[in-house]
Amino acid sequence: MRMPKLKFKFDSKLDFEIVWDFYNNPKYAGVDFWEKGALRHHDKLKAIEKKTKKKFFLSNYAKSLYKQHKNEFEHRKKEIEILYKKKEQKFFNETEKIFKNHPWPKGKYIAYLSIFDFCPRFLDDKTFFVFMYDDDNNILMTIFHEMLHFIFYDYCLTKYSRIFKNLSTERGQFWEIAEIFNAVVQQTPVFSKLHGSINDIGYPELKLKAKKAKKAWDGNINNWITTFGISYIKKF
Numbered sequence: 001m002r003m004p005k006l007k008f009k010f011d012s013k014l015d016f017e018i019v020w021d022f023y024n025n026p027k028y029a030g031v032d033f034w035e036k037g038a039l040r041h042h043d044k045l046k047a048i049e050k051k052t053k054k055k056f057f058l059s060n061y062a063k064s065l066y067k068q069h070k071n072e073f074e075h076r077k078k079e080i081e082i083l084y085k086k087k088e089q090k091f092f093n094e095t096e097k098i099f100k101n102h103p104w105p106k107g108k109y110i111a112y113l114s115i116f117d118f119c120p121r122f123l124d125d126k127t128f129f130v131f132m133y134d135d136d137n138n139i140l141m142t143i144f145h146e147m148l149h150f151i152f153y154d155y156c157l158t159k160y161s162r163i164f165k166n167l168s169t170e171r172g173q174f175w176e177i178a179e180i181f182n183a184v185v186q187q188t189p190v191f192s193k194l195h196g197s198i199n200d201i202g203y204p205e206l207k208l209k210a211k212k213a214k215k216a217w218d219g220n221i222n223n224w225i226t227t228f229g230i231s232y233i234k235k236f
Helices: 012-024 032-040 043-050 054-068 070-098 137-160 172-185 189-195 204-216 219-233
Strands: 006-009 112-115 127-131
Touching: 006 172, 012 112, 012 172, 043 219, 054 070, 054 137, 070 112, 070 127, 070 137, 070 189, 127 137, 127 172, 137 172, 137 189, 137 219, 172 204, 172 219
Parallel strands: 006 112, 112 127
Antiparallel strands: none
């Protein structure tokens, strides 16, 4: 199976657009993203509530960080590239087994390094964001998490089109199944070796469902989709 070449880049303008969006739409699936992804790491942003020109304030804050810490960010980018390179082949070997040689969907495959801990992904062009200040294990977890999404959604839409084609990938049952799948797979021994043992994987609202899904995982994705995934859709 031909594996995609993941590139690491910066895009300060897009990073700002994302933080502005999360400021205006902070909560999703039991997570306050503004609190978790911005305020927890950028104490100065608490002052935004007192500003009349909030968008201008937030834009200037992001621009100044990128400008002041350019060399530091470039150094961190090199560290992350090396970190990923060491685990890249093992990750693709494992995904090849899980997805039965299913080809990776076409796309850009870019990991944008961010000053915020939101980590959104964009299925259409196969790009996503990684919080560059995070520790190495969590950075690897995020990278593999988003990459798994790209191939999981494509696998389901290709192999089980009749079931998934009319379901949203951004909310609802299909989105939940994809998040639960990652929570299950990324806590297996193989992935724990790739990015360390990380217990806090997945959304709080899906934790109980993920425990049930874990019992259904036998290493065979088709069995898991037909036993857990399809029954999940019918139930919810």
